[in-house]
Amino acid sequence: MEQANLTQPAGPAPGAPTPDLPVRSGGRAVSVGGVLRKNGPGEAPGTQNSIFDVSGLKVFYGSFQAVAETTMQIREHEITALIGPSGCGKTTVLRCFNRMNDLIESARVEGTIRYHGVDIYGDQVDPVEVRRRIGMVFQKPNPFPKSIYDNIAFGPRIAGFKGNMDDLVEESLTRAALWDEVRDKLKESAYALSGGQQQRLCIARAIATSPDVLLMDEPCSSLDPIATLRIEELMIELKRDYSIIIVTHNMQQAARVSDRTAFFTVDVKETGMRTGRLVEFDTTDVIFTRPHQKQTEDYITGRFG
Amino acid sequence: MTDDRSPHSEIRHRFETELEEIKRLAVGLGSLVLENAGRLNEALLENRLDLAQQVIDADDQVDRAYIDLERRVFRVIALQQPVAGDLRFLISIIRVAHEIERSGDLVVNCAKGILRQHGFHLSNQIQGVLARLCRSALDLFGSSIESLAEMDPEAGRRLDEEDDVVDDLVGEFYTLLATETESMDVDTAIELSRVGRYMERIADHAVNIGEHIGFAVTGIFPRHGEIDEG
Amino acid sequence: MTTEAPTIDLTGSRPRLRRERRVRRLFLGAAVTSILISLLIVGSLAGEAWSFISKVDLSSLWDLGWFPRRDMFDIKTVVTGTLLISLIAMVVATPLGLGAAIYLSEYARPRARRWLKPILEVLAGVPSVVLGYFALTWISPNIVMRLNPHAGVFSMAAAGIGVGILVTPLVASVSEDAMRAVPHALREASYGLGAKKATTVTRVVFPAAASGIMASLILGLSRAIGETMVVAMAAGAVGGSLFELNVFEPGQTMTAAMTALAIGSDQVAGSNNAFQSLFFVGLLLFLMTLTLNLISDRFVRKVREKY
Incomplete structure (x- = not known):
């Protein structure tokens, strides 16, 4: 069908799930509100500019399967949003990208995630190295009880940074759009900042180690609308230099900010086990104007849970 | 999950009820114009000046219904931030309402023409073709309102085909008109040619309505002979 | 209206x-x-x-040693004794206590915690007289005398080590609570930045728990200073002691001195001075611990204000 080259493979189920919406055959189709994008729908899916190549990813906590087999590609210099109802595994999947799930005793990950061609779950890979290259920002701002300066300097110091720390701190804060507000109080406690400022501080801290990926787990959910807006603007600026994956339960945010959106749902078995599953992954434009899967449509129009 | 459905579904329920109401109003708007078009048809073929006047008077009601419908659609969009299918539906309703309203204006224009001419006194032959032309154009319009009520995705294609019949009839009408021009005065001829034009345009609006409905359902807006975007 | x-x-x-x-x-x-x-x-x-x-004759407050029966009330003897033994105790308790706390809080699996904590609590419940006995019969021969063959059975070192063991569970418990109180989000932030576990513990958890850990050490020191039984049994100065800086020699602490006076082993019939010196030493002890508490209080408040 003519839709084939407009979408990413939406899940490896044998026999692709058939869309419930009637599709016109014949006649040339035009994508609605077809804003031309650099990595637009016309581009064939490939790994040339993908930064993460996820293949057959499954996550278990003990015997409980949290995430069903997932395959997807994350592209460079884009903002990819993971959305879905609670329990759908989106945060679990996010934390796979920097091996944060390793910190949980019972967590077990199967499948591969290739980053710059290397499977980060390979035998020889040190998760500490992975985390130095992939930064993370959490739901509630969590600056260290140290000065603003020391917060930013933490990552580079433990990585053995030998250059000019003052410059690095200034650069990180500038990129996080926080420099002007804190330049005169670098030695003050990070806790003296407002919530929105603290979150930007956490972003600056993550940037300081020069990662090329930023993972954000609901970064705005504890902030007021104005602080949220500033962080969204910041994300769009950061896209130039980083690849960003964001988990959000705010669909309007995903729609405003992301280039591609992945929708996860939660399957409940008779045993009561809730397993997350990737349903559809496409450009944000398509997901929000004419998603292919009824489940996706139901979720984003609010008809589901 | 069943627990947190209750307060959530109240908002959901109101939203869906509003969408249904909007559709009902759109169909209602279409029916108003259709009814007026029926009046016009009779006025045209039986030279009923009183009916023609009624057609003109009824347009107020059409305008009010149109404004009311548009307002409701804007309100839902502003307050509910709809996406995907809901958004397409609402945008299509706005477009369809506009097409209906324009069609209504064209019907009124025909009626005004009748009044200006104090009725058309036509030969049987031309009367016949005109009747068939009006019948098919207005049927097409009626069919488009039906496709709105049923949200038929195939409507665009189907109505497009049926429009060919109308186009043929328009051609036939003009040919006949050209041959009979000598036997009628210039004003009448000009007025009749306008009527032919109006009927053709009503049929075009009907086809557009069908395409908008198709888009609302499938998200695809077929354009003949235009380049694919993206 | x-x-x-x-x-x-x-x-x-x-x-x-x-x-x-x-x-x-x-x-x-x-x-x-x-x-x-x-x-x-x-x-x-x-x-x-x-x-x-x-x-009392004020000159007797600065004398050869603490011999209340002979009207020699050399303050510096008992104060030094207290300080030396407490210092040794903290030298023992700090690494042991903090080490146990760090292990329990950061490294131990839930299964390990389940049997390790009760063991610590058992140690905490050992009566001080038993510990004093342990100091005499085991610590003294096996540790002190091995370190310094010239040491006798009674020594400040033995007492100090004994008190250290006594104080360890206290230090461990309070500092473990302090570390567990550090929000997990801070550890996550540290790991997210590519820190190893040891780095996270030393550069994030420990500093964040600093005030609580400091409080545990000061608490331990207070306890050590106030410890009576272990020192009375193992430090050995019966009937008084000379001013002594060598920890391998017996010594006298303020608490042991007070005990001796109170239970009458240093009492001389008729000489009221000896008995009253107990109160003087007691007051001194009280002032010492009070000062310690005030310092710790101000310290904790300062740290808390900062963050």
Whole structure:
């Protein structure tokens, strides 16, 4: 069908799930509100500019399967949003990208995630190295009880940074759009900042180690609308230099900010086990104007849970 | 999950009820114009000046219904931030309402023409073709309102085909008109040619309505002979 | 215009308000009683201490040693004894206690915690007299005398180590609580930045728990200073002691000195001075621990203010 080259493979189920919406055959189709994008729908899916190549990813906590087999590609210099109802595994999947799930005793990950061609779950890979290259920002701002300066300097110091720390701190804060507000109080406690400022501080801290990926787990959910807006603007600026994956339960945010959106749902078995599953992954434009899967449509129009 | 459905579904329920109401109003708007078009048809073929006047008077009601419908659609969009299918539906309703309203204006224009001419006194032959032309154009319009009520995705294609019949009839009408021009005065001829034009345009609006409905359902807006975007 | 009667009564029920006042007074009474008791203690000490100071020959406060029977009340002997033994105790308790705390808080699996904590608690429950005995019969021969073959059975070192073991569970418990109170989000932030576990523990958790850990050490020191039984048994100075800086020799602490005076082993019939010196030493001890508490308080507040 003519839709084939407009979408990413939406899940490896044998026999692709058939869309419930009637599709016109014949006649040339035009994508609605077809804003031309650099990595637009016309581009064939490939790994040339993908930064993460996820293949057959499954996550278990003990015997409980949290995430069903997932395959997807994350592209460079884009903002990819993971959305879905609670329990759908989106945060679990996010934390796979920097091996944060390793910190949980019972967590077990199967499948591969290739980053710059290397499977980060390979035998020889040190998760500490992975985390130095992939930064993370959490739901509630969590600056260290140290000065603003020391917060930013933490990552580079433990990585053995030998250059000019003052410059690095200034650069990180500038990129996080926080420099002007804190330049005169670098030695003050990070806790003296407002919530929105603290979150930007956490972003600056993550940037300081020069990662090329930023993972954000609901970064705005504890902030007021104005602080949220500033962080969204910041994300769009950061896209130039980083690849960003964001988990959000705010669909309007995903729609405003992301280039591609992945929708996860939660399957409940008779045993009561809730397993997350990737349903559809496409450009944000398509997901929000004419998603292919009824489940996706139901979720984003609010008809589901 | 069943627990947190209750307060959530109240908002959901109101939203869906509003969408249904909007559709009902759109169909209602279409029916108003259709009814007026029926009046016009009779006025045209039986030279009923009183009916023609009624057609003109009824347009107020059409305008009010149109404004009311548009307002409701804007309100839902502003307050509910709809996406995907809901958004397409609402945008299509706005477009369809506009097409209906324009069609209504064209019907009124025909009626005004009748009044200006104090009725058309036509030969049987031309009367016949005109009747068939009006019948098919207005049927097409009626069919488009039906496709709105049923949200038929195939409507665009189907109505497009049926429009060919109308186009043929328009051609036939003009040919006949050209041959009979000598036997009628210039004003009448000009007025009749306008009527032919109006009927053709009503049929075009009907086809557009069908395409908008198709888009609302499938998200695809077929354009003949235009380049694919993206 | 007629004024209408209010339709609702917001004034609250009288009996309930009376009850609340009564409860408040009850708690106020408890607080006042505690203050009164403290003042009473200080008062009773101060009274007798003053009477001692005014009667005694002041030169005897700086003498060869602490021999109350011979009217030699060398203060520096007992103070040094206390300080030396407490210092040794903290040298033992700090690494052991903090190490156990770090392990329990950061490294131990839930299964390991389940049997490790009770063991620590058992150690905490050992009566000090038993520990004193342990110091004499095991610590002294196996540790102290191995370190210094010239050491006798009784030594400040043995007592110090014994007190250290006594204080360890306290340090461990309080500092473990302090570390567990550090929000997990901070550890996550550290790991997210590519820190190893050890780095996270030393550069994030430890500093964040600093005030609590400091409090645990000061608590431990206070406890060590106030420890009586272990030092009375193992430090060995019976009947008094010379001023001594060598920890492998027996020594006298303020607490042991007070015990000896109180139970009469240093009592000389008729010589009231000896008995009263107990109060003087007691007052000194009290002032010492009070100062320590004030320092720790200010320290904790300073750290807390900063962050």
